[in-house]
Amino acid sequence: MTARPNLPLPTLYRTMRRIRSFEERVAELYVRGLSAGSMLHLSIGEEGAAAGVCAALRPEDSFTTHHRGHGIFLARGADPNRMMAEIAGKASGYCAGKGGSMHIADMALGHLGANAIVGGGIPHVVGAGLSYRRLKQDRVSVAFFGDGAMQQGILYESMNMATLWDLPVLFVCINNQYGMGTRVDQATRSVDFTQRAAALGLATGTVDGADVEEVLTAAQPLVDGARAGRPGFLAISCYRFYGHGRMDKSPYRAADEEEAGRRRDPLAAARLALVARGLSSAAALDALDAEIAREMDASIGFAGQAPPPAPEALFRDVYADGEPAPEPLRVRLDRVLAES
Amino acid sequence: MTARPNLPLPTLYRTMRRIRSFEERVAELYVRGLSAGSMLHLSIGEEGAAAGVCAALRPEDSFTTHHRGHGIFLARGADPNRMMAEIAGKASGYCAGKGGSMHIADMALGHLGANAIVGGGIPHVVGAGLSYRRLKQDRVSVAFFGDGAMQQGILYESMNMATLWDLPVLFVCINNQYGMGTRVDQATRSVDFTQRAAALGLATGTVDGADVEEVLTAAQPLVDGARAGRPGFLAISCYRFYGHGRMDKSPYRAADEEEAGRRRDPLAAARLALVARGLSSAAALDALDAEIAREMDASIGFAGQAPPPAPEALFRDVYADGEPAPEPLRVRLDRVLAES
């Protein structure tokens, strides 16, 4: 990694460390039985993609993510306490405990939502792009998704609409080599995803997610282009360090492949570079890591203590306040049984 | 058009003339108030695509079509009487009068079905390809669809599966420049459709549908390749001579554009070539045209005379014979009302 003093590597390192540290705590939350369910998808190994792309965005920009979106949201400045509380299904979580890990969203930080449907959030950025153009807002909307979503038809419909309408939209594929147990070359014969986007007229880029500075460098012109009405597509190659979800031990991956994959570690690389360039020292980084570890430990405590949603919350927010709400079963039964 | 004595131009001409002559009668059927509804999509101007591609197929091959599929089926040897009867919603039609123009199918001729859902029939050929490979049958399945279907996600899912599984499948896009009132360049920025297919690993070809011999020449290697397990994609450029459906007068098209478009006439071109090459004479072709006209006139008579489906047919063929059938409303009401 050659020196690029103009790039905020220290900040990027901090962001990546916070992501990994948080994800490690999510795993712990689950082990402690505090998580809402086991559908927890960790982005360890993908920190470079999240930190790099988000560093190219402005605060007013927006985005959607796939089910593996904790890291992306943290890179945008999410509060680990509210995130962890949401993953625990608590009332003080970002979504009042109703969304959980796969549905974290926060309009204040431009997070239009994580999605449990592969590809589900992709067209939403097309709509956001339409809004920004029509409302004359200088904003970009970014869809983050995995390599698995490259085989979902909605992606092609979305990319085509983005180019047809010259929208300020960027499509970012975080290719971690697997969709559950399916290696990317087992899902398609064409692993160079940029060709598909180029065939639809998008500006494209491809980069190694293990080098966070490269990611930022590749993302910036695409983000700028999108802002100017030229939609783009960025393919980021990385490796999913652990299982698909908490229950998955990845028996379908060879040990040496995993070892090699985990060597593609954006954090380790950044750490080396920081020290090599004299931007930081091992001691300083250790201290930073420890500070972040404490912050993330605290998020587990926060989530653990946080109160669950109140029972009446079940009928809240299905429709806007003041609009007719769903009638609870018990209310209906009381009325019907009272009569007969 | 340079001489290609090895190509069956006389046969291709005959096929194209039968298509046009039939489509003209479909228009007449509607005017006479004999058609089942007005959703009739004529393929006049597209005869070269139908005749050319089908000439590259073997009798055992199969195909699906879009809603504008009369010509393709005729090119496969359909009986105009049964087709016209189906378009009139009569019992002696190919689908017993239940399918109509947009749902003609005939397993005997390998017609897996026309479809009223844009893109709806495309994945079916992927399934047919799976069957042929697994059942060790040396057959190819072809999906015919329009330029409008290039914007349907299902196409990309289907092309990807075809290459991933090396299926004997060919995707044929009949680009008649319009999807209803939308000119192809108003639906996408990328009108070279072959790039999209190539990006997914398909063998591709592109050809002018006004030259039926060129179509056959372009289709043959792709069909042969598909037969060998290399799926292909063929883009055929032509012009939709008339409105989208019977009610559409194409107000959105300039007169001169239509004039120029209608000059791209595969029949006129073939006629010239036949005479120029001494393969036929104007007189002989006139006689042939007249004979075909009589055959097609007869199909209107047949459809007009044909009996409508019997009332009980409504409950037939929803499920296989012998399986529990839907209970008619009247039967249910008789039972319920008899009791209370």
Added chain:
Amino acid sequence: MTAAEITYRDALRQALHDAMAADDSIVVIGEEVGRYGGAYGVTKDLIGTFGAERLIDAPISEAGIVGAAVGAAMTGLRPVAELMYVDFLGLALDQLANQAAKIRTMFGGQIGVPMVLRTQGGTGRSAGAQHSQSLEAWVMHIPGLRLAMPATAADAYHLLRHSLTMPDPVVFIEHKALYARKERADLAAPVPPWGQAAIRHAGDDVTIVAYSRMVHTALDAAAQLQTSGIGAEVIDLRTLNPLDVATLRASVERTGRAVVVSEAHLTAGVAAELAARIGEECFDYLEDPVIRIAGEDVPVPVSPGLEAAAIPQPGLIVETVRRMLRR
């Protein structure tokens, strides 16, 4: 404005026109909605008034269209996504049912999706099994989606105007056989509020519940019954979410008999929900079982005769009511 002849189609266009003139954030996204003016002419000429930035001709990408509308609705616009036929819902239902309908709840109430999905359904054109369906039950089953199905030009106007002011996603299903239907209507005159049913014909002997085109089928039946002295009360539900149970109750408690009419397939259709509700709410008042008259459980055939036989006709309603009343 005084009463004038207007078609259901023109009332819809007028509603879109007036709403777009009043609210800059409204855009229409769909296939052929701009230059072409809509497959059924509902958006005709609107592009001339509001421009291509607001009447957005979309590629044939139903999932993308609805998905884009969801995103637009979350970021400041009020999109009207148009599906040319309700039959295409199967292509876009993920975006409607998993996204639009659930976003407010899943995200803890921080944002809503104020979009309208306009589409049309029903039989009447020999359009075949994939262009003649009535799929409102799919929508009614999903919490988070409001559902309107107007039967009259006045409702077409007012329900659509109201839909374009609502904070949550609305599915607005028109009927292809009603577009050309003319009625004398004063669009300035008030109509019942959203969520309230309308009594289209008063009667004390039986309650006939219907919506969309079947309201007119029920009214034909009521007129015939009238001639033989049978008073049928015809209720037009207007919206299926919310459902106006109070009006159903009041009527059935008085008449003691109910027939529900729907063009959709009988099994697991809207008629089932209506029959179940009335059975629950009015049990002690019912002198006969609630009778469902609905579309046959068969794909709609293209042959005109079979097509008509696949959906409820006035004669069957008349005959059924007579048998219920034994006269």
Added chain:
Amino acid sequence: MTAAEITYRDALRQALHDAMAADDSIVVIGEEVGRYGGAYGVTKDLIGTFGAERLIDAPISEAGIVGAAVGAAMTGLRPVAELMYVDFLGLALDQLANQAAKIRTMFGGQIGVPMVLRTQGGTGRSAGAQHSQSLEAWVMHIPGLRLAMPATAADAYHLLRHSLTMPDPVVFIEHKALYARKERADLAAPVPPWGQAAIRHAGDDVTIVAYSRMVHTALDAAAQLQTSGIGAEVIDLRTLNPLDVATLRASVERTGRAVVVSEAHLTAGVAAELAARIGEECFDYLEDPVIRIAGEDVPVPVSPGLEAAAIPQPGLIVETVRRMLRR
């Protein structure tokens, strides 16, 4: 074979294994069905026995998977298409409802689509609003689709085996909370034929109708009611298309009271169809309205407490039956 302990999951795998061993034309197409063995382990190790040609790992392309199965079923194979979650139906419903369901009718009976769509639904894993739904009503509403929802391991085995012999498309919906459920079952012992319901608990005071996981919820309730001398007859529908009206009738005519239980949303759900049917067929025998106990009309929240509160629990059934019987 004598009775042995077997899980619902293993019974399903056994059914696939035995069917595939007996019929070469059966192939399984879906995400993670091969090497991975299925997201819930139902197809575990089958690829070792039958190879990758018959356990086909598909890309994440739900519409394509179902569409490919339709084409394969029309050309000589008997495909089992797997949707990992029934919640993904919205992506593939066009291929299921407009294609698979209608092809036999639209094409005048010349060809059928003998495919099975295997999927699973329901709550129980805090999987959230997009992974916890019960969407069987969408399927039940569409003519041309058979629908099975087994509650027991024995039915999981036999209904799936039978599905793999049927001439028309079958939607086979499993329940994620039942996979690990063990029961003593002799898979060689006969079960009721396809389309016939089973009485899981006899009783004369009230009929409780359920299917899939709710059968066990109903049985819990029946056991509690038994202790206080109330006899609840629990009917397991097993298939929703066809629906065994005769068994419902016979039971309700005897008990005079019916409670229908479904995990799906109440409105326009399967419970509505059941209540409407019973109301029509058994009107003169009913001493109380048919009571629906179903999922609340809200998207399923991820928070465990709220998730459980969103679906029927035994206590509410017990309480409801007591109130109906006034004891």
